[in-house]
Amino acid sequence: MASAAYPVLQTRKGNWRSNSHYRLKGLNIPTLNTGDPAKLEQYLSNFQTKSDDVFVVSYPKSGTTWTQEIVWQIHNEGKVSKEIIGRRVPYLEFVTVEYTEKPDFEALPSPRLIKTHLTADAIPKGSDESSRCKYIYISRNPKDISVSLFLFIKGMMGAENTMENAYNGPWEFFVDLFIEGDVPYSKWNDHVLSWWKHREDPNVLFLKYEEMQKDLPSHVRRIADFLQKPLSDEIIDRIAEQCTFKGMMRNPKTFKITEGDDDIGLILRKGVVGDWKNYFTPEMNEIFEKEVLAKLKGSGLEFEFEP
């Protein structure tokens, strides 16, 4: 439902087109996410946090689902559920979605576990102790993110209800769009830096995908400690095993955008560090270093790009 206040934004080059977006809360939100951008923006602006809310936050394709599953298992003492992840840790920006089930955050039992891709500036915040909640931000190197996002968005082409929003160009064009921020949630560097600035806040835990890959048990412990969930070493180790890529692949259809037996919107793909090398040319790499990674200079934020 485009309007003068919320025009549909789409970048084109010849027959190629980017995903279509609305601009709200200062970010590109896929048109597919909402039937009513004005209502969504109002909802996000008025969302009332509770002190025991836990937000799993990320730029898309950074390991959001992985972190959602870890957080859910921590809250459920290592239980494994086959219920789709979007029901257990629902996506905030889906409150006005039309192509799939809308989450109801008012009906969600406490503590509410919530997924979102909002920046630190845009995210709902409590104004005092009684409403100051926790945020777990998962970050990942942008080269692997861009590949993962490209393949994910391209894969959505197959579904009838996602077609109109789907990207239809090649990888080379996608790299340009990623650098320019003409992708969901806009520029990666702005997003990650918005949260990096808050890494020392007592209610923020800033994580890196590549470090989580290297030592999952210690990260599960860190997350449990941050959430003040005292768990035994045995449960921590069990969660870590269940949340490896292999462990989560035992139930791949639990980790989909929408429920159903089809393969559209499957989230687990390769789950490795360094897949970007199979896609980046030396020229792309050079442009990426200059246009994306150079923007982190002086911030102290660095990423690993090799397994």
Ligand code: A3P
């Ligand atoms: P790839 O496409 O590189 O494989 P998000 O949940 O933010 O959309 O991120 C999806 C990415 O996280 C995908 O990356 C997916 O495979 C990866 N991922 C999901 N679960 C994982 C796990 N348990 N271990 C490692 N990577 C995982």
